[in-house]
Amino acid sequence: MSKIYPIDSIRQDFPILRREVNGSPLVYLDNGATTQKPQMVIDAISDYYTGINSNIHRGVHHLSQLATDAYEVSRAKISQFIGAAHDHEIIMTSGTTGGINLVAHSYGNEFVHEGDEILISEMEHHSNIVPWQLLCAAKGAKLRVIPMDERGVLDMEAFQLMLNEKTKLVAITYVSNSLGTINPVRGVISKAHAMGVPVLLDAAQAVHHIALNVQELDVDFLVFSGHKMYGPTGIGVLYGKENWLNAMPPYQGGGDMIKQVTFEKTTFNELPFKFEAGTPNIEAGICLGSAIDYIQSIGLDAIAAYENDLLNYATESLLTIDGLRIIGTAPEKSGVISFLLGDIHPYDVGVICDKLGVAVRTGHHCTQPVMDKLGIPGTVRASFAMYNTREDVDALIAALQKASQMLQ
Ligand SMILES: Cc1ncc(COP(=O)(O)O)c(C=O)c1O
Numbered sequence: 001m002s003k004i005y006p007i008d009s010i011r012q013d014f015p016i017l018r019r020e021v022n023g024s025p026l027v028y029l030d031n032g033a034t035t036q037k038p039q040m041v042i043d044a045i046s047d048y049y050t051g052i053n054s055n056i057h058r059g060v061h062h063l064s065q066l067a068t069d070a071y072e073v074s075r076a077k078i079s080q081f082i083g084a085a086h087d088h089e090i091i092m093t094s095g096t097t098g099g100i101n102l103v104a105h106s107y108g109n110e111f112v113h114e115g116d117e118i119l120i121s122e123m124e125h126h127s128n129i130v131p132w133q134l135l136c137a138a139k140g141a142k143l144r145v146i147p148m149d150e151r152g153v154l155d156m157e158a159f160q161l162m163l164n165e166k167t168k169l170v171a172i173t174y175v176s177n178s179l180g181t182i183n184p185v186r187g188v189i190s191k192a193h194a195m196g197v198p199v200l201l202d203a204a205q206a207v208h209h210i211a212l213n214v215q216e217l218d219v220d221f222l223v224f225s226g227h228k229m230y231g232p233t234g235i236g237v238l239y240g241k242e243n244w245l246n247a248m249p250p251y252q253g254g255g256d257m258i259k260q261v262t263f264e265k266t267t268f269n270e271l272p273f274k275f276e277a278g279t280p281n282i283e284a285g286i287c288l289g290s291a292i293d294y295i296q297s298i299g300l301d302a303i304a305a306y307e308n309d310l311l312n313y314a315t316e317s318l319l320t321i322d323g324l325r326i327i328g329t330a331p332e333k334s335g336v337i338s339f340l341l342g343d344i345h346p347y348d349v350g351v352i353c354d355k356l357g358v359a360v361r362t363g364h365h366c367t368q369p370v371m372d373k374l375g376i377p378g379t380v381r382a383s384f385a386m387y388n389t390r391e392d393v394d395a396l397i398a399a400l401q402k403a404s405q406m407l408q
Helices: 007-013 039-052 062-082 096-111 130-139 156-162 185-194 242-247 282-298 300-318 346-355 368-374 390-407
Strands: 090-093 117-121 142-146 167-173 199-202 221-225 236-240 258-261 266-268 324-327 336-341 361-363 379-383
Touching (some): 062 090, 062 236, 090 096, 096 130, 096 199, 096 236, 117 130, 167 185, 185 199, 236 242, 300 324, 300 336, 336 390, 346 361, 346 379
Parallel strands (some): 117 142
Antiparallel strands (some): 221 236, 361 379
């Protein structure tokens, strides 16, 4: 028999869930933007500053060694969490955006030339569009966009036809942050690899919802953000296959990424430090490891099953509201439901929800091309985390009924 999901103790672990907003208990459904933090992560941040704060990698003194050890232990946890072959394939970045920009600059400088093509999809976050536009403009390369249908399902046939000898990289999201679509990433990777093309997966909305293994996926690059997976802001991860990372030039220059510097010539440090110039966000790097410990103490498979049930419940409940239209109806979804309530502007719906303590996000969710394609100004988005409940969904439904009465 499967273990009962410990929702009550999980909720106890997140102190912010005990607060009120506008006189009502907080119902936090904006997890796609950022997640709340468990006490374990909050304590780890405080423990770092009260116990071992020091700069890493360059110190012989005790505190520096403790901080360095903690940082590298965290790197090893991240590596194990995503199934990397080597810890040095884990590059600490500032977030998903930081990781994509690193690859666009470094891989792009070395491997993308005039006339080459980069493939992205129609449902990408701006962070996985703009760095490639900048690269293509600098190199005279072409950015090509794999279409999706009205449900938010990727057109795999079109993708197959778009792959050719000029394609230098496919960069695609695992889970769409505005539609919730889970993309068929295994098929994307195998088709791209059959043409010798590497793949970057944006796992910002995936890594805390779906258990993944980079070796089993055989993905070349994978990026995600700490703050969306119960960890601190200002830290993220770029996983890259060793062969690619070794073949790529450094991204930024500075301390830590060098072996030897003279005015004539600099030699570069080995992986992962070659890509980690300057003092990093040390406490966030360490505490991302604590967030992973927390996730693993519950178990990602248990979290995924629980969240999936919640998503189904939320979908069914939302569809009972008159005039409500779900935006993003792919058969495989995770974590996110976008919708519109009649003709009411998403912003107005969001304001009424907030008055009742329900935090949802409204707008284009940094996917303006998705909104343009669907001919809508934006959506209301409810996005779920391991601590949300059916009662949270019920509170959202009550708020939407109120909005509907007031504004329709
Ligand atoms: C799919 C996706 N990619 C990239 C990002 C950018 O993440 P960050 O702002 O943490 O770099 C987000 C953030 O919402 C996202 O949802």
